[in-house]
Amino acid sequence: MVRVMARIEAKVLLVSMMLLLGGCSSTQDEKLAAEQNNADGQTSAETYDDSDSRDPIEDFNRPIFDFNWKVLDEYILKPVATGYGNYVPAPVRTGLLNVVLNLEEPVNFVNDILQFKIKDAGVTTGRFLINSTIGLLGIFDVAGEMGLERKEEDFAQTLGVWGVDHGAYLMLPGAGPSTAKDLTGDIVDSAAFGFNMLSWPQSLLKLTIKTLDTRVDLMSQEQLLNDSIDPYLFTKELYLQRQEYKLHDGDVPETEDEFEGIDEDELDEEDDDL
Numbered sequence: 001m002v003r004v005m006a007r008i009e010a011k012v013l014l015v016s017m018m019l020l021l022g023g024c025s026s027t028q029d030e031k032l033a034a035e036q037n038n039a040d041g042q043t044s045a046e047t048y049d050d051s052d053s054r055d056p057i058e059d060f061n062r063p064i065f066d067f068n069w070k071v072l073d074e075y076i077l078k079p080v081a082t083g084y085g086n087y088v089p090a091p092v093r094t095g096l097l098n099v100v101l102n103l104e105e106p107v108n109f110v111n112d113i114l115q116f117k118i119k120d121a122g123v124t125t126g127r128f129l130i131n132s133t134i135g136l137l138g139i140f141d142v143a144g145e146m147g148l149e150r151k152e153e154d155f156a157q158t159l160g161v162w163g164v165d166h167g168a169y170l171m172l173p174g175a176g177p178s179t180a181k182d183l184t185g186d187i188v189d190s191a192a193f194g195f196n197m198l199s200w201p202q203s204l205l206k207l208t209i210k211t212l213d214t215r216v217d218l219m220s221q222e223q224l225l226n227d228s229i230d231p232y233l234f235t236k237e238l239y240l241q242r243q244e245y246k247l248h249d250g251d252v253p254e255t256e257d258e259f260e261g262i263d264e265d266e267l268d269e270e271d272d273d274l
Helices: 002-039 058-087 090-103 105-114 118-133 155-161 180-196 200-227 231-247 264-273
Strands: 169-172 176-179
Touching (some): 058 200, 090 118, 155 180, 176 231
């Protein structure tokens, strides 16, 4: 069941990727048009403005992104993940990931409570008890087979439910995209994870398994990133969309239509006058 849910989310992200590719192309066309207009003598006020209020430290973030993608991933993470995917049998990888996800259930439970999702907290408790016993410490997702779907909740989502904004977009060395809110949430969740009594080598192993599994899953999609006009922008938009998707449990509210409230009859009358 965990794998099924991951695939559903991956499909949602894949659709977002395709939309973003089109968006990147449109953005590039707008830039070229703006540059041409400026060359023709138009004022600078009419030129294209690519500033992003969500990313006030873009000049700092971009070099880190290049280092993560072109150095750390290219020469370390990708080769290791390729070996992990090719030589570790899929059932073993699934079992290892299930153990990691089971260890995260107590954190999910705490954030369920903080978000007042009492029903989800009960499901999370049931999953942890069943998978830790019948599922042999979480190797087998028995609870998922019983219909108890995993509810992944972190403190960043809790802050979002409480009304805290994402804050500045951040690109972290060796860790990838984040935001001020997400970084705060990760720190709190990591501190809360201490009650699971894991030593630092065990915590490092847990992080390594999850990272490798995620990188293996992204192998089939990385060409979309390579083909994008601006990989940094592509990654940022995809990450922020994914965080919104998680915050709203997949039910992201539609953005307000800029034409909402305009009387169509008035528009028709204006067209007749032209």
